[in-house]
Amino acid sequence: MDHSFLSIARNALSGHEGWPRAWRDPPLQPAYDAIVVGAGGHGLSTAYHLARDHGIRRVAVLEKGWLGGGNTARNTVTIRANYLREPSMRFYAAGIRMWEGLSRELGYNVMFSQRGQVDLVQTWAKLRDVKRRQASLRLLGVPFDVITPREAKARVPLLEIDAPSRMPVLAATWHPTAGVARHDAVAWGYARAADAMGVDIVQDCPVAAIRREGGRVVGVDTARGFVAAPRVALCVSAHAGVLAATAGFRLPIETVPLQAFVSEPLKPVLDTIVNIPHLATYFSQSDKGELVIGGGADGYPSYAPRGSFHVVEEAVGAMLSLFPALRRVRMLRQWAGSIDLCHDITPLLSPSPVEGLHLSVGWGSGGFKAIPIGGKALAHLVATGTPHPLAEHLLLSRFERGRPLFETAGASNRL
Amino acid sequence: MLSITCPHCGPRAEVEFTCAGEPVRRPDATAPMDGAALAAILYERDNVRGPHEELWWHRHGCRTWFRVVRDTRDNAVLP
Ligand SMILES: Cc1cc2nc3c(=O)[nH]c(=O)nc-3n(C[C@H](O)[C@H](O)[C@H](O)COP(=O)(O)OP(=O)(O)OC[C@H]3O[C@@H](n4cnc5c(N)ncnc54)[C@H](O)[C@@H]3O)c2cc1C
Numbered sequence: 199m200d201h202s203f204l205s206i207a208r209n210a211l212s213g214h215e216g217w218p219r220a221w222r223d224p225p226l227q228p229a230y231d232a233i234v235v236g237a238g239g240h241g242l243s244t245a246y247h248l249a250r251d252h253g254i255r256r257v258a259v260l261e262k263g264w265l266g267g268g269n270t271a272r273n274t275v276t277i278r279a280n281y282l283r284e285p286s287m288r289f290y291a292a293g294i295r296m297w298e299g300l301s302r303e304l305g306y307n308v309m310f311s312q313r314g315q316v317d318l319v320q321t322w323a324k325l326r327d328v329k330r331r332q333a334s335l336r337l338l339g340v341p342f343d344v345i346t347p348r349e350a351k352a353r354v355p356l357l358e359i360d361a362p363s364r365m366p367v368l369a370a371t372w373h374p375t376a377g378v379a380r381h382d383a384v385a386w387g388y389a390r391a392a393d394a395m396g397v398d399i400v401q402d403c404p405v406a407a408i409r410r411e412g413g414r415v416v417g418v419d420t421a422r423g424f425v426a427a428p429r430v431a432l433c434v435s436a437h438a439g440v441l442a443a444t445a446g447f448r449l450p451i452e453t454v455p456l457q458a459f460v461s462e463p464l465k466p467v468l469d470t471i472v473n474i475p476h477l478a479t480y481f482s483q484s485d486k487g488e489l490v491i492g493g494g495a496d497g498y499p500s501y502a503p504r505g506s507f508h509v510v511e512e513a514v515g516a517m518l519s520l521f522p523a524l525r526r527v528r529m530l531r532q533w534a535g536s537i538d539l540c541h542d543i544t545p546l547l548s549p550s551p552v553e554g555l556h557l558s559v560g561w562g563s564g565g566f567k568a569i570p571i572g573g574k575a576l577a578h579l580v581a582t583g584t585p586h587p588l589a590e591h592l593l594l595s596r597f598e599r600g601r602p603l604f605e606t607a608g609a610s611n612r613l
Numbered sequence: 614m615l616s617i618t619c620p621h622c623g624p625r626a627e628v629e630f631t632c633a634g635e636p637v638r639r640p641d642a643t644a645p646m647d648g649a650a651l652a653a654i655l656y657e658r659d660n661v662r663g664p665h666e667e668l669w670w671h672r673h674g675c676r677t678w679f680r681v682v683r684d685t686r687d688n689a690v691l692p
């Protein structure tokens with residue numbers, strides 16, 4: 199079923215009760231050509247690309263809860279490419295190009311809105327850093343400009359730059375191709391498109407263990423019994439370490455809470471994303487009018503998706519120091535996700551120590567933007583056994599080679 | 614906010630502390646070590662889901678380092 203103007207009009211006339219299911223609810227088969235564990239954005243995008251790019255359609259996506267209910271449902275949807283390291287810039291820039299065509303490709307409106315991002319610079323060291331990023335990003339064809347505080351104020355009229363401040367705004371950056379998208383629609387769009395190509399998405403089916411024979415993966419043990427497959431992709435974010443342990447290895451990953459919250463709905467006051475890296479907070483305004491606000495990660499490992507209140511207080515305090523006009527806005531709700539932070543803040547898209555078992559983990563506070571490119575790159579790795587050319591910096595082997603790739607651009611550490 | 618009990622100062626608010634995560638055993642400095650062994654020590658973690666032994670530092674208090682066992686499923690500090 200396509201979502202055309204005509205079909206929407208026709209269904210409106212029948213009270214929207216005639217829409218067919220967007221994907222099947224298939225029974226679990228005893229064996230598949232490939233199993234993807236976790237139906238978050240990355241798992242679904244990986245299954246979609248396995249079927250579409252590589253013709254591997256006997257694929258199951260096994261999800262312990264409901265599809266798109268993990269961090270994909272809990273994130274603040276910032277999509278950008280202004281990362282610290284060149285391979286990261288290249289990877290996320292290719293990601294943005296995929297987002298630009300995604301609604302059309304999936305036949306599903308993911309509401310990608312390239313409203314641009316303003317980052318505020320409050321130290322001289324950061325100013326040198328963004329000037330370097332500007333040069334590197336320009337070489338890659340990514341628009342990213344250092345602008346003056348006045349130019350930032352013109353883009354974000356709410357910003358206060360004239361009041362005396364302990365950390366005045368020295369400069370800002372403007373990243374016009376950054377944007378936001380509708381998180382649920384991304385999961386649903388990929389699920390629908392993958393299902394249409396024959397991928398089985400099996401929800402309410404937790405994987406308890408990875409089964410290996412010798413050095414090779416042979417399948418997974420689920421709540422509904424053993425399922426065989428010669429290739430398994432692990433896309434379970436926070437829970438990767440738990441499943442890795444069942445296959446006998448460890449990861450350079452820690453699971454920590456990351457919180458976000460929204461304000462009561464306001465009239466349109468902000469039409470870009472604003473990031474305040476020095477004070478660890480960022481926000482944008484949703485189509486419903488809520489300010490969607492994120493802070494830093496909590497300071498301890500935890501699988502409990504909540505967090506400490508002082509983290510929220512710090513984010514709000516930081517926001518008000520530069521946006522005093524928002525002083526009387528009330529907050530509506532708060533939530534957290536358990537994020538998978540890799541030691542160097544760079545994710546892993548990599549073979550594992552077990553042959554046939556591949557990993558997509560460590561996306562931490564920044565993996566929503568990578569759902570299209572990450573799924574494409576992981577499908578390439580699973581199907582061909584070789585890393586995607588844009589993802590060679592994401593291999594687990596970088597740690598034993600003594601070459602971690604330190605990023606600093608996550609919400610957890612947004613400098 | 615968590616309440617953490619410092620062995621010296623008693624129960625105090627989480628903001629007074631820094632959590633340093635899983636304790637790592639220092640390797641024998643004289644033993645030969647390859648990249649994989651070093652990576653296992655420097656970077657890999659058990660990342661336990663359940664009772665988790667971890668190091669805390671009373672940074673804004675008496676500056677003692679100590680161990681806490683906390684359940685990472687619900688953050689309850691265990692005796
Ligand atoms: C508060 C917050 C704000 C964020 N903001 C941004 C942002 O602005 N921009 C950005 O790019 N990213 C952001 N992120 C990060 C982003 O949400 C994640 O990196 C991304 O959604 C990860 O997708 P995923 O598919 O890897 O994981 P998930 O969406 O978490 O999916 C993993 C799935 O695996 C399932 N699973 C787990 N264990 C098992 C098992 N044993 N068996 C079967 N299934 C299992 C889970 O139920 C889940 O559905 C944010 C995250 C949070 C929490």
Ligand SMILES: [Zn+2]
Pocket residue numbers: 619620621622623671674675676677
């Ligand atoms: Zn103390």
